[in-house]
Amino acid sequence: GAVVSQHPSWVICKSGTSVKIECRSLDFQATTMFWYRQFPKQSLMLMATSNEGSKATYEQGVEKDKFLINHASLTLSTLTVTSAHPEDSSFYICSAKGWRERADTQYFGPGTRLTVL
Amino acid sequence: LAKTTQPISMDSYEGQEVNITCSHNNIATNDYITWYQQFPSQGPRFIIQGYKTKVTNEVASLFIPADRKSSTLSLPRVSLSDTAVYYCLVGFYNTDKLIFGTGTRLQVFP
Numbered sequence: 001g002a003v004v005s006q007h008p009s010w011v012i013c014k015s016g017t018s019v020k021i022e023c024r025s026l027d028f029q030a031t032t033m034f035w036y037r038q039f040p041k042q043s044l045m046l047m048a049t050s051n052e053g054s055k056a057t058y059e060q061g062v063e064k065d066k067f068l069i070n071h072a073s074l075t076l077s078t079l080t081v082t083s084a085h086p087e088d089s090s091f092y093i094c095s096a097k098g099w100r101e102r103a104d105t106q107y108f109g110p111g112t113r114l115t116v117l
Numbered sequence: 118l119a120k121t122t123q124p125i126s127m128d129s130y131e132g133q134e135v136n137i138t139c140s141h142n143n144i145a146t147n148d149y150i151t152w153y154q155q156f157p158s159q160g161p162r163f164i165i166q167g168y169k170t171k172v173t174n175e176v177a178s179l180f181i182p183a184d185r186k187s188s189t190l191s192l193p194r195v196s197l198s199d200t201a202v203y204y205c206l207v208g209f210y211n212t213d214k215l216i217f218g219t220g221t222r223l224q225v226f227p
Contacts, residue, residue: 004160036217043204044161044217093160104208105151106215108160 003027004096006109013084014117020080021112023094029074030096034106035067038091050077084116121205126222135192137221139205142186150181150188153204155220161204165190192223200225 003026013019023033031052036044048058048069056069066088068080077096081088091113095106122140129135141150149168153161165172167179167188178191192199202220 002163006160034215043219046214046216049214091158095160105163105166107163108153111158111160113158 002098002105002107004094004107004109006092006094006112008112009110010113010115012115012117015085016083018080018082019084019114020078021092021094021114023077023079023096023109025075025096025098025107028096028098030077030098031074032097033071033077034095034097035069035077035079036093036095038093038111044093047079081114084114086116089114089116120216121207121218123203123205123218123221125219126224128224128226129195130226131196132194135195135199135223135225137190137192137203137205137223138187139190140187141205141207144185144207148185148207150179150185151206151208151215152177152179152190153206155202155204164203195223195225197225197227199223 005024007022011019033050035047037047038044046059047062048056050056050069050071052071052074058064066082071077091111093111095108097104097106149166151166152164154164155161165174165177165179167181169181172179180189202222204217204220206215208215
C-alpha cells in the first residue's frame with residue numbers, strides 16, 4: 001500500500017516553455033502533498049506544501065508564479081514549471097501524506113527528471 | 118522543527134551489520150523519527166518509523182534511547198544493493214513539514 005506515482009518520469013523541453021508534472025496517490029487519499037527539488041549530490045529541498053482545495057504554501061525563496069501547484073482532488077497534485085529555463089533543470093519529487101499506525105508518514109513518488117535546453 | 122545530524126558517509130562490507138546514528142537534540146514530545154532510503158534518481162523509500170525504545174521490521178531496526186535525543190538505524194547483514202543515501206527525519210504527527218538533512222551515504226563493498 002501507500003503508492004505514489006509521478007508522470008512523466010523524465011521530460012526534456014526548450015527554454016521558455018511550460019512543463020506540467022503530475023503526482024498521484026494510487027491507493028490512499030492524501031489531503032496534503034509536497035513538492036521537493038533535488039540537485040545532483042544534494043539533499044531534497046522542500047518547495048511547497050499542497051493541500052487539497054486550497055492554495056499551496058511555498059517555502060521561502062520559491063517563486064509561486066513560476067512553480068504553479070494545483071491540488072484539485074484527494075489523489076492528484078500537479079506542479080507546472082512556467083517559462084522554464086536551464087537553471088530549473090532538476091529532479092522533482094512529490095510526496096503524499098498518509099497514515100501509518102500512529103503517525104503521518106510521507107510516501108514519495110519516483111521523481112521526475114526535468115532537463116531544460 | 119527539530120534538526121538532525123548524521124554522518125556524511127559510511128563504508129561497510131557485504132554481510133556486516135551497519136548502524137547509522139542520528140542526533141536530534143531538540144526533538145519535541147509529539148515528534149516521530151522516520152528513516153528513508155534513497156537510490157540515485159529515485160524518490161526516497163520509507164524504511165522504518167518509531168517514537169521510543171525499539172522498532173523492528175523486515176528490513177531494519179530502529180533504536181531510540183529514553184531521552185530520544187538520538188536514534189540508530191540498524192541494517193543487518195548489508196548487501197551491495199543497500200548502497201544508498203539514508204535520511205533521518207523528525208516530525209510532528211500533525212505537522213506537515215519534513216526537512217531533509219544531508220543524509221548518510223552508505224557504500225557497501227564486496
